[in-house]
Amino acid sequence: MTDVAVEPSSPVFTSRREWPRWTFSALVPIAIFAIVRMFDALVIEYASRFQVPVGSGTHPGMFGFVNKSADPGYWSVITNWDGQWYQFISTDGYHTHAVATVGAVNTSWAWAFPPLFPLLTHGLMDLTGWSFAVAASILNLCLGALAMVLLYCLVDKAAGRFLAVSAVALSSCFISAPLLQAAYSEALGFVLLLSTLLMIRRRSYAWTLLPLTALAFTRLITVPIAVVALTVLVTRWRARERDPLNRREGVGLALIAAVSIVGVWLWSALAALLAPAPTGASARTSISAGTTIGWFSDMYQYLGWPGLLFVACLATLFILIACSRWTDGWGVEVRTWLAAYPVFLLVATPVTGGIFRYLLLCPLLRCSLQEVRDSSGEKSDWSTSCWLV
Numbered sequence: 344m345t346d347v348a349v350e351p352s353s354p355v356f357t358s359r360r361e362w363p364r365w366t367f368s369a370l371v372p373i374a375i376f377a378i379v380r381m382f383d384a385l386v387i388e389y390a391s392r393f394q395v396p397v398g399s400g401t402h403p404g405m406f407g408f409v410n411k412s413a414d415p416g417y418w419s420v421i422t423n424w425d426g427q428w429y430q431f432i433s434t435d436g437y438h439t440h441a442v443a444t445v446g447a448v449n450t451s452w453a454w455a456f457p458p459l460f461p462l463l464t465h466g467l468m469d470l471t472g473w474s475f476a477v478a479a480s481i482l483n484l485c486l487g488a489l490a491m492v493l494l495y496c497l498v499d500k501a502a503g504r505f506l507a508v509s510a511v512a513l514s515s516c517f518i519s520a521p522l523l524q525a526a527y528s529e530a531l532g533f534v535l536l537l538s539t540l541l542m543i544r545r546r547s548y549a550w551t552l553l554p555l556t557a558l559a560f561t562r563l564i565t566v567p568i569a570v571v572a573l574t575v576l577v578t579r580w581r582a583r584e585r586d587p588l589n590r591r592e593g594v595g596l597a598l599i600a601a602v603s604i605v606g607v608w609l610w611s612a613l614a615a616l617l618a619p620a621p622t623g624a625s626a627r628t629s630i631s632a633g634t635t636i637g638w639f640s641d642m643y644q645y646l647g648w649p650g651l652l653f654v655a656c657l658a659t660l661f662i663l664i665a666c667s668r669w670t671d672g673w674g675v676e677v678r679t680w681l682a683a684y685p686v687f688l689l690v691a692t693p694v695t696g697g698i699f700r701y702l703l704l705c706p707l708l709r710c711s712l713q714e715v716r717d718s719s720g721e722k723s724d725w726s727t728s729c730w731l732v
Contacts, residue, residue, distance in 0.1 A: 368499060372491035372511045379515040380484060380524050387521065388417040397423070406431075406452075418476040426526030428453055430475045432461035433468065439617050449573055454614040459560045460528035479526035486530035487523035491515065493537035494706060499546070501674040514706035519699045534706055539568060543575060544676050548595025552602060559606030564573035564704065566691075567683035568601035572596045574679040641694040654689055661685040681705065 397411045406433040411419050422430055432453050467478040475658065493510045499507035514520065522529045538554040559565050576596040579588045635641075638657075642650030665682035673681075684705050688698060 344467050358669065367504075368507075369492055371508060372495040373488045375508070375511050376488050376491045376515050376523075380487070383521045384417060385563065387420055391416050391420045394420060397512050418474070418480070419529050421480055421525040422476050423525075425456070426479070428456050429461045429464065429479065429526050429528070432458070433454060433465040433475055433479075438618070439726075441729050442723070451618055454618040457528070457560045457562065457610045460555060463531070463616070464526075476526065480524055483527070483530040486534050490523075490530060490533040490537055493534065493541060497537055497541055497677065500544075501677060502672050515704070516702055519703045522700060522703065525699075527562050529700070532558060532564070533704055535561055535566075536564070540571070540676050540680060543571065543599070544674060546592065549600060550593060551595075552597055555599065555602055555606065556609075559602075559609045562704070563607050563610070564684070564687070564701075565603040565606035567603075567680060567687045569600040570683035571676055571679045572603065573597040575675055576600075635693075636690055637692050638689040638694055643696070658686045658689050700729050 367441060392414045394411070394413060394415055395413075396413050397405070397407055406427050407703060408427045409422070431450065435450075437453055437458070438450055464479045464482055466477065467473065467482055468475060471478065473481070491514065494509050494514060495507045497507075498510045519529075523533070535554045535558040538553055539558060542548075542551040542554065555565065555568060558568075573596070576588075579592070579596075638654045639651060642654045644650075646653070662682045665678045670678050670681065685702070688701050692698065692701065
């Protein structure tokens with residue numbers, strides 16, 4: 344019997360070489376983010392040609408720390424609006440003794456803006472000699488890229504690579520995503536939020552307190568994290584026979600919930616102690632304890648009971664999406680944030696276009712709405728339609 348030699352197949356043709364998972368999870372989110380940010384930079388540069396002169400006193404009620412001419416260019420436009428307050432804080436700091444004005448605006452309102460982002464920008468300006476606009480934009484671009492990597496990791500481990508890439512793409516293309524390259528605190532807040540959720544998922548409860556506390560001095564959005572921590576605690580308690588919950592972990596989750604609730608008032612309490620009097624700036628840094636309840640009160644005032652019913656249905660929709668089968672594999676931390684944060688916004692903020700800015704920190708809401716829409720039809724191209732949200 345003659346042996347027949349069999350030539351081994353070349354691995355080049357029999358198998359597909361894949362990137363290491365860690366390389367993909369870093370390079371792809373950063374590449375998506377960079378491409379979209381370059382496109383947005385071109386749009387902002389073009390749009391700057393149509394900006395009118397802006398400066399101190401030119402527009403009543405608008406804070407203009409730096410006078411800007413017409414057609415000021417990209418670096419000037421990205422410091423508009425709240426960017427002017429952050430520039431004021433980064434260069435002049437918070438006024439603790441005398442009350443001053445810029446135009447007709449009391450500068451003590453700077454205390455309404457938490458300090459971590461302008462502090463980091465000031466440090467980068469001192470270290471590099473860059474202007475505020477350049478330092479703030481470069482800092483936010485780096486933080487925004489890091490946020491996309493963290494977002495990818497958060498979704499990938501729970502729901503898979505496809506949804507993780509979609510979440511990064513949707514977040515990068517969201518209507519308020521250009522703030523991730525402007526002089527705003529959203530990029531830093533995004534990084535700290537995602538770090539907090541990742542650490543809760545990995546059960547590093549003690550380390551969670553670091554980004555959580557930093558978030559309290561960046562964006563006043565820590566209250567929904569208390570809901571996340573308590574939901575995780577209840578979930579783990581119910582599953583304690585399969586997954587034991589020791590006393591240390593229970594105390595850690597309870598402490599996270601307590602710090603999250605107190606955190607929304609940390610900066611306002613400090614501002615009340617240090618801000619010059621009289622000023623109402625510190626009141627803007629905390630949730631109102633009055634009779635108004637955000638969107639619920641405003642919509643009732645504008646439209647009556649139909650408006651109130653609309654907001655109630657909207658809040659219910661967020662909760663139903665988070666509890667639905669379409670988000671079943673995302674993990675309890677992400678699903679709880681998906682419900683708690685939008686409802687928190689409806690309670691704590693008035694009816695303004697700023698809601699699109701705030702929803703930038705809830706990227707998975709856009710993915711879940713897309714999944715609900717696609718699953719309701721007989722056939723859909725999910726990978727294409729996700730860009731239309």
